Amino acid sequence: MSEQKIEFYKGPAGGWGALRSVTATLLKQDIPVKGAKTLLSANQPDGFDCPGCAWPDRNHASTFEFCENGVKAVAAEATARRAGPELFAAHTVAQLAQQSDFWLEDQGRLTHPMVYDAASDKYLPIAWDDAFALVARHLNALPDPNQAIFYTSGRASNEAAFLYQLFVREYGTNNFPDCSNMCHEPSGSGMRPQIGVGKGTVTLEDFEKTDAIFIFGQNPGTNHPRMLGELRAAHKRGAKIVSFNPLRERGLERFADPQDKFEMATLTSTAISTHYFQLRVGGDMAVVAGMMKHLIDRQDAGESVLDLDFISTHTSGFSDVAEGLRGETWAVLEEESGLSEAQIRAAADIYAEAKSAIFCWGMGITQHQNSVGTIQMLVNLLMMRGNIGRPGAGPCPVRGHSNVQGDRTMGIWEKPPAALLDRLGEVFGFEPPRAHGWDTVESIAAMRDGKGKVFFALGGNFAAATPDTYETWKALRRCDLTVHVTTKLNRSHVVHGREALILPCLGRTEIDIQAGGPQGVTVEDSMSMVHISTGINPPASEHLLSEPAIVARLAAATIGHSSNTPWLWLVEDYARIRDKIEAVFADFKDFNERVAVPGGFRLRNTASERVWTTPTKKANFVAHAVPRDTPSHRARARFAAKGDTVVFTLLTTRSHDQYNTTIYGHDDRYRGVFGQRRVVFIHEADIRALGLKDGDWVDIQTVWDDAGDGAQVRRADRFKLVAYDIPRGNLAAYYPETNPLVPLDSVALNAGTPASKSIPVILTPHTAPVAAKADHDASAYAIG
Template identity: 80%
Template sequence: MTEQKIEEYKGPAGGWGALRSVGKALLKQEIPILGAKTLLSANQPDGFDCPGCAWPDRNHASTFEFCENGAKAVAAEATARRVTAEFFAGQTVTALAAHSDFYLEDQGRLTEPMVYDAATDHYKAITWDDAFALIAKHLNGLPDPNQAIFYTSGRASNEAAFLYQLFVREYGTNNFPDCSNMCHEPSGSGMRESVGVGKGTVTLQDFEQADAIFVFGQNPGTNHPRMLGELRQAAKRGARIVSVNPLRERGLERFADPQNKLEMATGGGTAISTHYFQLDIGGDFAFVKGMMKHLVELQDQGLDVLDTTFISEHTLGFDALLNDLRAESWSLLEAESGLGVAHMRAAADVYREAKSVIACWGMGITQHQNSVATIQMITNLLLMRGNIGRAGAGLCPVRGHSNVQGDRTMGIWEVPPVALLDSLKRVFDFEPPRAQGFNTVESIQAMLDGRGKVFFALGGNFAAATPDTVQTWKALRNCDLTVHVTTKLNRSHIVHGKEALILPCLGRTEIDMQACGPQGVTVEDSMSMVHLSMGINPPASAMLLSEPAIVARLAAATLAGRSKTPWLWMVEDYQRIRDKIEAVFPDFKDFNARIRVPGGFRLRNTASERVWATPSQKAVFKTHAVPTDTPLRRARARKGDAIVFALMTTRSHDQYNTTIYGNDDRYRGVYGQRRVVMANAQDIRALGFKSGDWIDFQTVWDDGQERTARGFKLVEYNIPRGCVAAYYPETNPLVPLSAVAANAGTPTSKCIPVLMLPHKSPVAMGV
């Protein structure tokens, strides 16, 4: 285990540190030779799509198309370690619950289906047929299909997701909570109203032509490392890169490309951000509105800074926004952003001096109460100068898991479009349910109050990923049956229902052999590129099934005698599934032919063509007042500004979503530990603490429930006063179930009002 220490990291992101980390990951999983071969097949035309993030591939044909965290994800999946029936026989579930999340996933790949035995508190082996029969018994025994909840992870392929939504809708419900509900739901909600599509409008080629790139609320060095390659190239050709983020993140400051011989030989790197604005947590809305106000003031002074022709021909609602911006108070914008007028004017000047501008954002934008309005403000900013629908410009929500966007495209959505339901009815000859289903937070509440009886998860780690941990765990334990399709052991298998199943599946790196031969699946990245993924490694166990096969066999068992869909026939050859996808979705015309082209194909994005799929057939400027009635403001009014802090939950560098690869956060200088809180040095002293002291968090909320997370070490960090950051899932217990984004329902995990109180027993907390 790494020594526990806090040590400033002074090098660039990437570079030798990244290469050493990749080598360490391969050796740790005991696959040095196989692992190297596997990595070279990542994101290749004849290989597999990385199971990590959804950042697109530059050309899908180079020999080196993986990043540090992608390598960790591949190594974790291709590990030689195995979790067998003998492993479960040796430990009760109660004993497993005492272990860390890192320990659980680090045990290796699951090898056979397991069922929970309440009498012995052990998981034991079960046959696939018996497992499907048990699930079917529970599902068919429910008086109402809406008492079943079907979660989806962004790892699921297009083929698996399509079959899954088809099965669940034939079963009779639209209860489709998914990981989008917890991350980029506000991006889709905000953009659809403004420009008619919920997906990013740019391609990688636009990054080659942008004069300026704005990065809001995002840490690509850890969460999307391959994005740093695009930012590096843009910086080297003179594009201005503006980072807007409360934390100073090393990847946004300097990056050394591991494929660049000079940077590796000299230990140097490329400066990324030309401007870095450290605003208060939640201050993005006011900051962007200040940028727009500055542009309007310049226009009113007679300067030609707005694209009035574009505004007149393509948009509605600008006059209302114009009046609102003219009336807005600079003092309010300063107070709510945490930055001065000069900062907002400087950012706006970068924007107006650039011919083509891309705006990127991550969950630092989406996981707030007013995230939808903030995204619409960013959209307004681009619309003001016609920066949507032309080369080098556009909106770029940077999504997380590798196929989270494809899952939504395939119909994993609790709010199903009428056109989708009509197509399913036409192609598969059944009447789909029309009522809206539960999203993630609604599903937790439904399980808590008894309206949700069966919980089925296609991938993911629901118990660790979700907010309000105490309530979520109560909800899962309240179920009659919980089922998890997975590759590795995780917390969700330990926090289970009265009956529980673990169904192990093939990973992205593994050969998927079906009746008609080896199969490939498809995925869609953040920029709407769809391409084929073919596993190359032998399966970790002969008893593993693919996700499409699991869904098809479950559907056949559950819907026996009442479904006209040829479930088992479709999974004999995934081309048959893709033919059905093409029949349902017009954008997938000639699906099987188009994915044979290296790199695949791009789905149509109407906004990038300046075709606005809104009711008015125009892009819409959305006007919003600066939000001041926020949970943070209310908490500070009750408790005092000096002691209520805005907590943002964040990932470490040794982490992807809830998967913990190790206890280091190299770029932030944290080693061998995770229970740390990054805070401003002046705040630490003002509270009477010193760096290295231990504290407990307590949420300040108005529902009467006590929410605490205990034992965090204070670390001085470059973060604005009143703001703190700590890792999840350790801080998820602090996020109230009712703390969600307006008009999107996403947990507001990036801005939780908390107190920091003395902790008395730091030694017991370990890592």
Template identity: 75%
Template sequence: MSSEQKINLYAGPAGGWGALNSVKNTLLHHGIPVKGAKTLLSANQPDGFDCPGCAWPDRNHHSTFEFCENGAKAVAAEATARRATPEFFARHSVAELAAQSDFWLEEQGRLTHPMVYDAASDHYVPIAWDEAFALIARHLNALADPNQAIFYTSGRTSNEAAFLYQLFVRQFGTNNFPDCSNMCHEASGAAMRAQIGTGKGTVQLADFEQADAIFIFGQNPGTNHPRMLGELRAAHQRGARIVSFNPLRERGLERFADPQDKLQMATLGSSPISTHYFQLRIGGDLAAVQGMAKHVLELHARGHRVLDEDFIAQHTSGLHDWAALLASTPWQRLEEASGLSETQMRAAGDVYANAGSVIACWGMGITQHQHAVATIGAIVNLLLLRGNIGRAGAGPCPVRGHSNVQGDRTMGIWEAPRAALLDRLAAVYQFRPPRAPGVDTVGAIELMRRGGCKVFFAMGGNFAAATPDTLQTWAGLRQCDLTVHVATKLNRSHVVHGRAALILPCLGRTEIDVQASGAQGVTVEDSMSMVHISAGINAPASPHLLSEPAIVARLAEATLGARSAVPWGWLVEDYARIRDEIEKVFPDFHDFNARVAVPGGFRLRNPAAERQWATPGGKAAFSVRALAQDTPTQRAQERLGGDARVFTLLSTRSHDQYNTTIYGLNDRYRGVRGRRDVVFIHPEDIRGLGLSAGDRVDIHTAWDDGQERTVRAFALVPYDIPRGNLAAYYPETNPLVPLSAVAEGAGTPTSKSIPVLLVAAGATP
């Protein structure tokens, strides 16, 4: 947690003693060395709680603790001894809080009381829960149209809370359900639903034990999903090929020291991860995958018979058109677009062609691009060529972020709900759900900017920090009549508020949730469709906290009153009753309470994993999308002329953060200590700018709408990244992402491919 600023090359493996030391320091920093250790050992256990961090599944819920550095940070941060009490808010005006960093806000600890904004004093002051719900209800019921309200959802919200939330909001009358999926894996769902009939991956954790090759696109598991490294390490040790595509050299994709391997820890050893590492250009994945597939098709045409012709004939459509597209695409074009050589793409294609079973994993390095849907379509196409969907050791594996982001979507948190869900809600609860699509995250910001949103309600998350085009987002939030945030800790969204504002503190995943029938558990769905129960073990941070299901139920009662026949209060007395209601609406949750009582829970059915394709044609469809003729960076370069040097910037996490939550100011694996104001750049590009390592630059977005988007005084850090490409942390670089820069067919902000200019700090671009 030191604030000393240093940039030093990191030469060690991911994990190892560095990870253990980081966890020790985190526990001591939060003042909970004993309590914290006990809490960590209860994570992901049958009688404990699900980690509030990432959605990577657990191998065995009744095993010993499965170590994860960033999961430990998330647990320790929630179990911190620090408190943000009414006295804290009395000492600090909102203007003073707004001047602090995101890290400082998070460091103030757990929220303890519901708070309301007092405009006269510019302070948050305490408010009783009943008064808070009455205030929200007055604003909601005064709206001329229910669509003037927006209801945001974080991926940490449990299935029980999400189900009640979507039911309440739809009874209120809107589908305005922007959520964090809109900003991360929306493109995954859009692509896979069109091709294989489901927006979820087909892979189970056991498939990693049987895969002959694992391809990793646009993902950094060492920081974002550390437990995944254990699976990759085991796969490598048994001889599986692991092929990584990433513009940055990421330590977690190179070597890993397992903190639970006593011999490795004692000998300071480590295990290799990737057998092949391809550093392509930012956004070059579509061309790289097309190159691999082109090679496979050429091998088959030369008589090597590498395609699964029986699978293709029985289960797919559209191969002819895609093969024709690839045949007409020159290798030179693929090289230019990918940043890889023909030889490299053919080498990756050989790994694929020679592997019996293949898993393809991807993260937001794929989904946050203009052509994200096309790229994921190409990845799915590649799998279809050799029948790598619907059998052991194979399949698509989108690796999602927050612990229940997939479960929230399953529960109906979606601005574009399917008619079948609305029909079922109507039948079970005897009301007319709204049929018009709502707004997604970008649409919500646009609606706020136009003055069309009067009430913004956020169930968790940090909307003001997580979203693109920061100044536009903030301007939109400030136009709302009321903003409400359900949260465990203070964050940026609480100080960028509407004319009226509430902070509603809730229980965390680590805490005991006692309702009328006793202590409760909540359920979550991980990235591989496993549903399991989670029960906290710590005393609540404050006696004034409510659970998320209780907050939703009390808000529904206050707002809907006699208009709703749902027994909201009765349901919250025992969460098993909520699960009974979920079962009525979602057939795949039959016998929910009985099945979730089994350690490890149960897996939701995935028809595509059984080679049943819920597509219009009844088959898996090859996606036929050509390479783009230009990119945002190319367009900006043409517009600005040859004298300008346009770079492509991707935003990334440091190792000391999870999404917008900043745990510390270090990024161990990239050698950064005590700071976040850095931009990673190839050494030759630094020299080409006439600058030196450590020099400060302003970063300007090169967009064509005439709006100035700039972040200032970032230090240049030489790094192993392709020339013309940059990386910097978010949320600090979110102001550079234009609201209009979204994935085609998905609406996901293109935070991984922003055209920018670098100029010496203070100079004119």
């Protein structure tokens, strides 16, 4: 681990810093030669899809498109390190639980299926057939299939996800918590009632044609680095790029393209944002409402700024929305947004002057209590000027994991539409369960309350990704059986049920050979492009199975005697699985033929055609008042009488050395944090107001509605104050270290996503000796 220091970064995103980081990553994973060859095969016609983010590729037949965090993801999977039976023989689970998340994953690729042995408190090797028999025995012993919970990570391929949802529904439940429940669920929940689809409508070609790009609650420099190339090109041709973010993020300010020889040789860079507005945490809806109000004011004054033809022809509900906005006061909009009336009007004028505009957003929008309302207001604003269904315009929710969107397309959804269930029943000859299942937060509550008995995870790191760590870990430990399909060791494997299995699988980079020969799998990116991915590296172990094979063999062991589905035959050749996908989903007609074309194909998006598959057969404006009764509002009201207690709003975020819960290292280069993670970003004036100084240590405690005698205390101790450019009253800190602060019932209305970006907290000086815990010690946040 590097030296602990705070040293603010003055350079651009990308550039030589990114190249140095990539070099260090490849050397650290002991793959300097193989790693380079592997990287050059990413996103190529005969190569594999990057297992990182879901940002689309400009051209799958092009040369490698540089992405620092994509390199880290590929290198972590292609590492020469191995976590075999020897590792588990040398450590009890209790000992492993004391290690950091970074240490656990840094042990390398898992090589054998392992079963937990309570007597020795160790994981022991187990044969695959015995592992499947153990899961089948537990599942078949449940009196109700709804006592089983089946989680899915966004890294699962379309083929694996399709088989998985088919098996689980033939088994008898719709309990499908997945990573969408924790990230972009509000995007779908908000857009489907408005425009008939829960996905973005734009393509990369739209970024070439747009006049303005508005970015809300997103940090592409860390979370979707390849997006910076599109933003850079847009800026260079004169498009306006308007960013709304509480933090000053380097990737939204300047970018040096590591593939641009001139910029690299001259140490120059390209500006990204033409305008940058630092709003308060959670202030996005107030900003959007203010922009809409300004456009209505201009229209009422006789200017022609609204697309009245689009509104009258394609939409319903505009008059109610307009009337509500006329009643909003600028005092409220300023207070709730943290921006001035002049700033909001200026942003609206940029939008009004653009002939076309794209709105992008990330989890800085979706992980709030009022995220669905905010997204619907964003779509309202787009519709006011007809910016859906024409070139260079539209909504663009930027998703995280490489196939999180594809998994939902394949039917990984706890609230499946009746049409999907009808078609599954017709094609496979069974009656699918109709009752809605549990989402992620509901699943945690069910396990905690003894209603969920078996937890099966197809990828991911559930224990580290989820909110309210104490409740989540207690829930997992109450299960009779927990099972994790995974490539590497992680926190979820040491927070286990009474019985537990670790089932190691192939990674995206590895050759997948079945009876029909080498196989490829498909994924769907954030812009509905479906393409194939074929590994090039030998498997990390001869004992690994592919995710489709694991699902098929589990299904055969569990329900094979009563199922009409030829599970094992299907995984002999994944083209057979794609044929079945085509039989269920009309948009996948000629699936195998179309995906064989380099770059794949785009799924139909009716909203981009201005075909509105809503009950009204139109796009619908939805009215929302700016919220004045959020958890932070209520917490501040309760503490108003205590003049010496300041309630802050905390947002959780990832570092630049991190992807979701995977921590590659302890540096956050762009924010100037090195060798440590337990830091909290805070305005320097707030530090002084607390009577503290930059670098002091504090404890963070959630102030929640359940406060009182006997209430759960949610704390995260020993965080270093770091003075940062962030609005007063707001804080930012890394997850998973801050997940214990997120109450289980702090969720997005009408979506259920944990509201991890808006937690009311107080800070108190940390009194324990600073040296009491290493900064990376898992026990600093591990509970129980």
